[in-house]
Amino acid sequence: MIIVALVSTKGGVGRTTLTANLAAALSDQGRTVYAIEMDPQNSLQWHLGCAPGNVDGLARATIAGAAWRNATRTVGKVTLLPHGALDEVDRLAFEQALYAQPDLLQRHLLALAVPDDAVVLIDTASGPSVYQRQALGAADIALMVMLPDAASFAGMTTMTQQVQAYGRAGAKFFDTAVIVNQIDNARQLAKDVVRVLPGALDDVPLGRIHRDESVAEALACQAFVADYAPNAMATADIALCAQALGARIDAAQFAQDAQA
Ligand SMILES: Nc1ncnc2c1ncn2[C@@H]1O[C@H](COP(=O)(O)OP(=O)(O)OP(=O)(O)O)[C@@H](O)[C@H]1O
Ligand SMILES: [Mg+2]
Numbered sequence: 564m565i566i567v568a569l570v571s572t573k574g575g576v577g578r579t580t581l582t583a584n585l586a587a588a589l590s591d592q593g594r595t596v597y598a599i600e601m602d603p604q605n606s607l608q609w610h611l612g613c614a615p616g617n618v619d620g621l622a623r624a625t626i627a628g629a630a631w632r633n634a635t636r637t638v639g640k641v642t643l644l645p646h647g648a649l650d651e652v653d654r655l656a657f658e659q660a661l662y663a664q665p666d667l668l669q670r671h672l673l674a675l676a677v678p679d680d681a682v683v684l685i686d687t688a689s690g691p692s693v694y695q696r697q698a699l700g701a702a703d704i705a706l707m708v709m710l711p712d713a714a715s716f717a718g719m720t721t722m723t724q725q726v727q728a729y730g731r732a733g734a735k736f737f738d739t740a741v742i743v744n745q746i747d748n749a750r751q752l753a754k755d756v757v758r759v760l761p762g763a764l765d766d767v768p769l770g771r772i773h774r775d776e777s778v779a780e781a782l783a784c785q786a787f788v789a790d791y792a793p794n795a796m797a798t799a800d801i802a803l804c805a806q807a808l809g810a811r812i813d814a815a816q817f818a819q820d821a822q823a
Contacts, residue, residue: 565815566672566683567808568702572718574689576708577744580778582686583610587787588805590640595681600646601668601694603654607686608645611638612785620647621671622657631671661693668697682812691725699729703815704738711746711756719764736818738811740769742804747774770804772797
């Protein structure tokens with residue numbers, strides 16, 4: 564199992580959109596894909612085409628002391644484990660459990676007994692949070708999503724600190740990657756940020772995705788972007804990102820097999 568955590572300092576950058584659409588694209592590569600939601604927003608199911616507001620999910624299962632397996636659902640080509648809806652009292656109880664047990668997510672993922680060659684994508688709440696900390700603690704690959712603007716650029720320092728603090732630095736294999744999303748070529752600032760990024764980041768960005776109305780429209784229709792607009796620029800961008808991510812996943816799998 565290779566675990567990829569989608570993280571960002573800022574909200575609204577496209578983590579959930581990319582979790583859903585990369586999950587679909589990776590499954591089209593013939594991979595077994597799980598999409599796990601570490602975000603009380605509970606919106607990943609909507610991005611995967613399910614009705615919103617489902618109560619059951621990993622949060623309620625945790626509070627009930629139950630295994631997460633019963634909260635999984637097959638949604639088309641992906642196995643979804645939503646956060647689920649909680650009231651405020653239960654949300655605080657769940658967050659307390661996450662604080663008290665830093666390896667809670669990791670243990671539950673192992674207990675899910677997903678196939679060895681499966682890919683697990685984890686959508687997270689934005690910014691430094693216990694959700695992000697748990698996801699980074701479990702991840703083989705931290706996939707940082709950013710916008711091509713000054714705020715996202717400035718936030719990369721905080722993001723890198725979080726990854727260094729909570730990523731599995733001690734593990735034999737731990738990889739990081741950056742995707743720049745919502746690039747609008749009509750905006751000079753976006754073009755400037757994209758141009759200076761390779762020198763400013765530790766890594767050359769893994770992928771770039773243009774700002775494309777098809778992405779928002781696909782969500783409104785609860786469809787994957789590739790199904791809603793096969794010829795859209797964002798569809799091609801997401802496919803390239805999935806290809807590049809697939810190569811990183813294969814490298815992680817190779818490292819994991821070599822250790823076994
Ligand atoms: N490449 C894109 N082009 C156009 N719109 C996009 C693109 N990527 C994401 N969006 C839109 O941006 C909005 C935010 O996306 P999303 O909810 O995936 O972000 P997020 O980082 O998960 O946000 P949150 O912090 O609320 O969890 C959505 O309306 C989505 O459709
Ligand atoms: Mg989100």
